Each structure stands twice: as C-alpha cells, then as structure tokens.
Amino acid sequence: MPPLTEQLRRERLRILGAMKERVEQVTESALAMMRAEIPAYAVQDEHFFEDVRHQVLSHYRVQLALLAGERSFASEELAFSRAAAMRRAREGFALEDYISAFRVGRQVFWEALRDCAGPSAAGQDAVLTLVAPLMRYMDFASTQAAQAYLEFQQYVVADADRERRDLLEQLLAGHMPARGPLLAAAQAYGIGAHLPMMVVVAVGVDGARHGGADTAAESGYITSAAISAAGVRAARVLVVVRHGEVVAVPVLRSGTEPDEICARFEEAQRHLARDGTVLAMGISTVAGGTAELPRAYQEARAALEFVPSGGGVAALPRLSPFQYLALRADAIARQLVDPRISALLDEDVRRGGSLAATIRAFADADLNLRLAAERLQVHHNTAHYRLRRIEERTGRNPRRIADLLELLVALAIRDAPWETEDVQ
Template sequence: MLLRDLLAVAELRLALLTGDDRLDREISGVLITDLPDPGRYVSGGELVLTGLMWRQEPADSERFVDALVKAGVAALGAGDARLGLVPDDLVAACRDRGLPLLEVPVEVPFGAVTEIVGRRLPGLAGTQVGELRSALGRHRRIVAAVAEGAGLDELFSLMASELGVTGAVISASGSVIAGELPEGHAVRLAREYLAAVRLPVVAGVDGPFTVFAVDRSDRAAGWALACRGELDVEIGFELASCVAMERTRMEEGRRVERRLAEQLIALACSGAADLSELSARLRTCGIDAAEPYVVVTATAARRNATEGPDPAVLGGQVVEELLGRQVVAAAGADGSVALMPLREHGTADALAARLRERTALLSAGLPGTRVSIGVSGALTGPSAIRGGVEEAGHARRLADARGGGVVTSDEIYTHVLLLATVPGDVRRSFAERLLGPLFDYDRRHQAELVRTLGSFLECAGSWNACAERLHVHVNTVRYRIRRVEELTGKNLSSMADRVDLFLALRAG
C-alpha cells in the first residue's frame, strides 16, 4: 500500500504535515509505540503511530525522529489526543529529515488505521488482523485512560485486566509508589534497579520481575516499574511511558508547592516578614503553627563530575523520594531545603534513622553519587525556621565533609563542626605540623607514639587507664608521652596543649 493511498481514505481524515514529495513510499506494516527509541522494533517500511507520550521536551522530537529515519520507516503518524496538536518541534524534525508526518485526529482510533492498512496488505490473514485489532484495542484503552488523567492506581488496574500484568512502581530508595509489593521486595528490586548496567533487567525476588526505568531522571531520584514475570520488552516500555506521563502530571502540581516553600523559607531567613504572615505561609505549606517539624537540607553530587544535574536540585529530588513525597524541597544556592512535619515519625531521631536507612541503599547502589543530608532538631512555629535552616545547613556540610550520609543537629555542637568549617588543606597542614614528627619517629623506630597519644587523651590523661588499654606497663606510657612532648614541643599537663594535639589527631 502506498502512502498516498492511505491519505486518500476519507474516513480516516489524515492530514499530511510534511513529506508531500514522498507519497509513493510503500507501507509494509504498522507499529504503534510510545517508546523514546523504537528503532529496534522496526525493520523498515512501516508506518509508525504514536500518542506522543515519549515527548517531555522539544529536544525529544529530534531523538525520536532520528531513530525512525535510521530504521528506515516509511512515515510517522502522530495522534493529538495528549497535546491537542502535533507540536511544531516534531513537524520541524520530520521536515528536516525528510520523514513524512501525518496528523491522526483525536477521534480516529489507531486501530482503524491499522485495520485499513492490514486489509490492503497481501498475506495478512483475517485472524491476524483480528488479533492485531484486539491487541491494539487493549493498548489504546490504557493509553487513552492515562492521557485523560487516570492515576497510577487506575493504570495498574487496567494493566491487570487488559494485559494480565501486575507489579509496582518503586522509588530508587525502595518505597512503593503504586501497585502492591512487600517492602522487602521493593528494597531488593530497588537495589537491582540501582546496580543494573542496562535496563530493563530481570531480577529474581520471589519469582522473576522485569524492571524498567520510568523516565530519564537521574537514577538516584528515579522511579522503576517492576512487573512480575519476564515481560515483553516493548509492552514494558509502553507501560513505563504511561507511568512517566503520570509522573510528569504529578510534578506539575508539585512545582506550585515548591514555589510556596521557597517563598516561606526566603521570607523566614530574611527576617523581613512578621510572624502572622509567616504563620499563614507555614499553614499553606501544610504545617500547623503549633505542630513540631524539622528542617532537612540535602545535596547529591556525582563524584568528579563536571556536568550533570545541579547538586542542590538533585539533592531536593532525592530527599523528596526518601521522604515518600510527603514534602517538597526548595533548591537554594547551598542545597535544597524541606520542612518535614513529625506527625508520622514522632521525633527528629526517628526521622533521621529512616533517612539513614534509605540513604545507605542509595550509597551502596550508586557509589559514584554522594548524598549529604542535614537534619535540624525538632522545631515549632514560624519563628524557628531561620535557626532550623542554619542548623540543618551546618549538619549537611558536616555530612558532606564526611563523604556523605545523614547528620543531625546533635552531632554539630562539638569540635567536629568547627573542624568541618576549616578548609581541608588547612586541617591537613595543622595536623602535619603537630603530628609529623611523631609519624616520622614511629616509622623509623616501629614505635607507637601516635597511638599512645590518642589513647592517653581518650583516657583523660590517666597513666594507668592508658596502660591498661594498650596492655603495656605504666612506665612505658610515661616514656612514650615524654617523647611526644619532646618531639612536638607540647606539654601534656597543659589543657591548651592537650586540645591542640586532640584536634590535630581529628583533623588529619
């Protein structure tokens, strides 16, 4: 069947948008897909029909059309059910690459196009056409439901009833977003998702699951679709595209919430707003004026990366997923900031424990990404926001200095915070100046002056306690400490000198 013959079918009302000089192309078959790269499923000569679910940004159109041209398809048919029109960027991409583009009206089912092509292609039996029509009908019902606003729960219901596919959408931190899956299974599948070199991957968790990436989000903040059984890859990609469409829709609503949170935090930190205005904005963000909450700050950085997502933005996305999307995180210059009510976790320590558990999963699965999170103490009322942001920020910077993880406010009111604020080269220089002679002596004489000094300070200067800890005679401890004093020029009976050596040991 020629492309011009298909356009001549009046009942389809197809409109040619590009390629009027290529109407004599032969159509060998039809493929309906919303995969970002369907090239592997076409062999050349097909008419590809798409609902445009793969398009999240204009640049996606060039990537999609490039894949089709490379595969040698005859033409592309775009439905306008999702966007209400065929976007200009897709028209331009097809025109520039010489690919005929047809607009399929919203009221024309893709199945009708497929049926007409099937009737005119030689060798396609009636039973094959019927089976294809039935499969297309199931696919179309799912796609149409999602395009019309069906949520994830409805999508999973349709997946089960129309395709017999069950499973769940999970986050990278192992929480179940939609569907049904035991928490332990979700955590194990999240590990498989994070560790996979390529997706999809088949993972064995109480039977096989096929795990697909939902979209092109950074994997640390990504979602995965885990379907029971070894699912056909094309079906899985189509379903993952449906989930991605719903995630995009959900994200639109969260942008408004982020703006409100940004405004609240900016006003609170500026000190320019009165308490009544801050109280009103706090309630708008879902926290009652008398309700306890904590401030959580976060960054997520790829080690040695010169490009990629902003650490503050990615940190905000990660912390939102770690907290089950119960909060929104406002990205700032020094990290993202979120206000988390304690109504579910009870205490700041319990919340921090949950964050540590989930952050450890990310760190193990993505060793190249450093997630640093700071948690303030429990706060109440709008006047505490500014101090909470500062407190959580100090904790987050301490976590970053440690190489990532979760730090609470309890840990920052110590010498550790002071050391964390000192540049690394200054800390190393300080430690080297005081302790360098001891390390040199230990290397030359196989002595243990550094170890003895550390134990002596930890034992609060007790000769006997230090000797017991090191399993040596007390006179040995006295001799070693004298050598420490001689080599460093410090007097360990002086509190100031003890502090200097203690900090040097911690700074190195």
C-alpha cells in the same frame, strides 16, 4: 478480507438490529460482571455505576453504528471516553482496573453478538465478520483512554512537584502556609509551625565541589526513592529537587532523636552509592519550628564543606563545638600548629597511630592514665612511656590541660576530611 455477500450483509444487519434492541440489557450485564471481577469497582456506590453505565452504553451505541455502516468513525466521538478516563484517574483508580473494565465490556458485547447471531451457519458466519472491526475499535478506544489516563497522572505528578517546591520555598523563607493547598500539603508531611525539624541538603559529589547541578538534579527522584527505601519515610518527608540540590525536611516526631534522623539519611546515602549515585549530604541541627528553617538550611549547606571528596554525610548534630571549630580550621590554623607536633603526628601515622590513640584515650579518660591504658588494652607502663615520648618530642605535657588541648586540636585539624583549597 473478501467482500461480503448479500446474504452475509443481511445477516450482519439482522444481528446488529437485534443487538441494538438489547443494548441496555447488555450494558447491565457488563456492569454486573465488572462488579464481580474488578474488586475496585465492586465497592463503589450507585452514583459511580451510573457514570459507568453511561460510558458502556455510549461505547456500545457507537460500535453498533460503526459496524452497521451508519457513519464513518471519527476520534472526536470518543471524547466522552477520554473524559471518563481522567475522572477515574482523579478518583484514584489504577490504570489496570480501568483497562480491565474495557476488557469486560468487550467480552460481554461479543458474547451478546454471538447470542444474537443464533445457531444457523449463516448467522455464525456473519458474526465472525464483525470480529476484526470490533477489535480495531476496542484497541483504538482503550489506547485513547489509557493515554488520557496517563496524561492526567503526569499532570498530577507535575502539579504535586510544583506544590512541593512552592511549599519548600515558603518554609525556607521561614513562613508556615496559613491556608489553602500549601497548608494541606504541609500537614500531609507532618510539618507544623512550632514542631522540631531538620534540613538535609544533598548534591552530587561534582556539584558539591564544582557547583554543577546536573548530577543532583538527575538523581533527585532516585534520592527520594532511596530515602523511602531506607525508612526515612516511615512517615512522609518533604523532599524537593531545588536549584541542583535535593532538599529534605524531616520532622522529629515524638520519641525521635536527631541521631536517628542522621542514621537514616546515612543509610540512604550508602544505598545510593551502592547503586552508583554518589552524593554529599549535609544535615542541620534541629530547628524549633518553621521560623528557624532558614537558619537550618544554611547550616545544612555549610555542612557540605565537611564531606570528603568521595561523598558521604556531614551531620552537625553529631559534632561537638570543639569538633566543629576544628573542622572549620583554615590554612592559617594549620600553619599555627607547632612543627614539632606535626612531625610527630606524621611519623606516628607511618608507625600505626599508637601515640594519637593514646592522646585521645587519655583525654576521654579525664586524664586517668590507668583507665586510658585499659581502654587501649596496653600495660600502664606502656601508656606512661608514650606520654613521656610525646612530651619529649613536642614540648607539650599531655597532663597539662592547655598542652593536651593543643595536641587534640592538632589531631582534629590533621584529620579534617577535605583538602585545604576547598575551605573558604
């Protein structure tokens, strides 16, 4: 920009002097426009606007002094602006509303400068020389304020994370916070000392098998978002990334069944898998209050053993004691299965699984063969033939309770969803 002529310098000082006399009036105009254009500001009380008035007036006076060359600019002069940005963040204002207030303040200040310049050509030329320094100031000031705003928000997020972790540690120790911020946080998540709750533990599939923490830790916040998207947070659920795991503590509110919680977390797991984050999730049985949460946590971690190597959900509330015991079977239990039964079941898999289906249907029908045949949609004689074939090949008569139970156990062990070496 070429050097100012003496005439332009005098005109600038005249404009700035006139503006200095009107600065409080201009400030009120800015406040009025903020009320009119920013809905979040419009509903605030006079105490709030007294703070805004002080901020606007301080900015205007700093700008006038800088534009007049009364002093050089130092970033420390905007400490008041950074403090105000943090107050707005603490009060819950959106950053875009705060930046909108800056925009309004700049617009009003500029219009007032043009008005002070008057209609003369000299005045108009002089006011145009203020555009560049004015824009530089506003750009720097708004950037400083936005950075302070975001720094505070990051602090709040980190602080909230610490609070959630501290709360979870107390809960997993079986204690309900008695007072203070942790009690307030527990109440915000609907957690009470005697309320029914469950524990869900999720790990990356590598973490589930090899103890790696990175996959689950990196996907922790993604998991929380997926839980929200799947509807688990119809009411808020405590979700924390902890030691390479993602731990959730859903509360069973009135009318909520354990199966509903299981279904929602299954949806969250599928949602993540579709996006490329494959997790193994274990879900505990119901804890009758915070004192039972340590037991529920250990259940959820143990349930991870039942998840296939490709990920999925193992929900203990959906297992019968018989199914649980079969899933816990080790290599010795497999060896105890009669080889004739194993051979028949292996052959049956290759032939389409009709004999295994008949065994299960017969048990589900309480040994009523006719009902089992109807459910299998086969003729009664076909079902009868299958039972006779099973007895001939295995030496077990499915009509005898003890023999039928042995066949069912063999089926459950065969269908266990993990490899033998994974079972401890």
